[in-house]
Amino acid sequence: GKVNVNIVVVGCGIAGIAAAHRLVESGFTNIRILEATGRSGGRIKTGRLGDKVIEIGANWIHGPSEENPVFRFARQYGLLDPEALTPENQALDTGGHSLWVPNIFTSSGRKLDVKDVYPAHELFAELLNESSEFQNQKGEPCASVGDFIRSEVRQRVAEKWKDIDSATRSLRLCMISSMFKRECCINGSHSLDEMGLGAFGQYKILPGLDCTFPGGYEGLITNLMSELPDGLVSYNRPVRCVHWSNTTEKQNSVTVECEDGERIVADHVIVTVPLGYLKRHHSSLFQPPLPLHKLHSIQRFGFGTNNKIFVEFDAPWWDADCDVIQLVWEDEDAVVDQVPDVQRSWIKKLFGFTVVQPTERYGHLVCGWIAGHESEHMETLSEQEVMHAVTQLIRRFTGNPSITPRRILRSQWFHDPWTNGSYSHLATGCSEQDLKNMMEPLPLNESKARPLQVLFAGEATHLCYFSTVHGALLTGWREADRLISHYSSSNPSVRPTS
Ligand code: 6YU
Numbered sequence: 250g251k252v253n254v255n256i257v258v259v260g261c262g263i264a265g266i267a268a269a270h271r272l273v274e275s276g277f278t279n280i281r282i283l284e285a286t287g288r289s290g291g292r293i294k295t296g297r298l299g300d301k302v303i304e305i306g307a308n309w310i311h312g313p314s315e316e317n318p319v320f321r322f323a324r325q326y327g328l329l330d331p332e333a334l335t336p337e338n339q340a341l342d343t344g345g346h347s348l349w350v351p352n353i354f355t356s357s358g359r360k361l362d363v364k365d366v367y368p369a370h371e372l373f374a375e376l377l378n379e380s381s382e383f384q385n386q387k388g389e390p391c392a393s394v395g396d397f398i399r400s401e402v403r404q405r406v407a408e409k410w411k412d413i414d415s416a417t418r419s420l421r422l423c424m425i426s427s428m429f430k431r432e433c434c435i436n437g438s439h440s441l442d443e444m445g446l447g448a449f450g451q452y453k454i455l456p457g458l459d460c461t462f463p464g465g466y467e468g469l470i471t472n473l474m475s476e477l478p479d480g481l482v483s484y485n486r487p488v489r490c491v492h493w494s495n496t497t498e499k500q501n502s503v504t505v506e507c508e509d510g511e512r513i514v515a516d517h518v519i520v521t522v523p524l525g526y527l528k529r530h531h532s533s534l535f536q537p538p539l540p541l542h543k544l545h546s547i548q549r550f551g552f553g554t555n556n557k558i559f560v561e562f563d564a565p566w567w568d569a570d571c572d573v574i575q576l577v578w579e580d581e582d583a584v585v586d587q588v589p590d591v592q593r594s595w596i597k598k599l600f601g602f603t604v605v606q607p608t609e610r611y612g613h614l615v616c617g618w619i620a621g622h623e624s625e626h627m628e629t630l631s632e633q634e635v636m637h638a639v640t641q642l643i644r645r646f647t648g649n650p651s652i653t654p655r656r657i658l659r660s661q662w663f664h665d666p667w668t669n670g671s672y673s674h675l676a677t678g679c680s681e682q683d684l685k686n687m688m689e690p691l692p693l694n695e696s697k698a699r700p701l702q703v704l705f706a707g708e709a710t711h712l713c714y715f716s717t718v719h720g721a722l723l724t725g726w727r728e729a730d731r732l733i734s735h736y737s738s739s740n741p742s743v744r745p746t747s
Contacts, residue, residue: 262291267725295465312455358648395441525669551676
């Protein structure tokens, strides 16, 4: 059956594509996606460094197993390496722990014996787990994940490591600072002091050993797009304002006003713009303005920056089996994840590098990770300045003054005008209720106005998989299904496809 309702989707990232895909599958014919940029994929963005395929945005399928729709599509489209498809790989439940082999260097140019600092690694992992356990408890012992881990570290170190010499103890604490910075990257937050403790357990991990797309994450986008009708997406079409109505007065439609002045009349609009964009532009993007509780949730919820700096070398300065290079500053035993002076010492925020694998495919390529305000500052520097800072850093930590990168490439997500950061996190003071408020369609249920005028999808609206591609995809399906079931009650030929 064909359903003649006008639906406009704002944003052609994975959430918008997934929504359109499902609606088309269910017989909806009048769908348009309006995308601000000249490409689809949004934060899924594959680029090139020389002849190598690299990811500027999303990197891994987190939890590639049967329940993960990104994994199922990638498998169906033949986009994965054979190892990623094995049952062993899918069953692997790391509980969020990394199985990566580290190489650890310090600011005095020493390469550490991993077993000397391993207890620091273990302690941090244990405390991170405990941070997820305040979910259903009344009250939190500390204001943030950072406060909690820091205070527990102090207590436990005094007990557990009392017989350890002070130099080793201090080094381990410095190692924990590096783990803090790494965790900032994972969460897309400036500091663990900005991460709420009570809701930290809200994020859920699927089983499966994280895998990458050998031909690039955008292969997923290309394949999904090829199943949509031609011309469905209008590119370079930023939406300026969504005019909706929260009153009962006779009004049958929503009007989407584009930057170029075009006004498109629709029955429903699915908004998938990133939370960073919404935080900045909500007041002009909606007319009338958003209800206050929804606005407050948008303001409270966290959206931070995590950037990558790809660095290519002629020869490796890490071990052949190394997966991750961790940098430990010897003056950071106070357990810190923010630098004292962003302009002068921003590079201290870079926790280290992941080795881009396999070597046969990528050569000697590493990816540096840097989060927070320091990362936002890095974006303002020239590529040459970044290259210089990274070169000095590596020379210092390896004690080898002749190491010279061949070339670099970094992402700049904070200055992307359509994203304004990387991805969302539960900041202090946030709860599951904020996610519920953000996904709630307009007008609100109690209003007698025409229902489901504006629907909300996107990464930051998933209850437990926010900040991921699979989370974003599922929110697109969720909002499509909301419309499908709305119409299937009046039109029996439309059926939800879940
Ligand atoms: C994942 C990963 N990954 C690294 C980096 C980044 C992200 N993610 P989109 O933004 O895609 O689409 C919106 C569109 O709207 C866009 O095209 C805009 O141009 C357009 N638009 C905006 N304004 C508009 C307007 N006015 N008019 C019209 N159009 C407009 N996810 O699964 N694996 O490895 C990573 C990573 C550097 C930046 C990631 C990863 C996040 C995903 O990329 C992201 O969620 C989705 O692509 C978003 O899709 P979307 O459609 O919603 O928006 C406790 C605990 C918690 C721990 N959480 C941590 C989990 C780990 C998260 N990991 C991320 C890590 C990396 C490295």
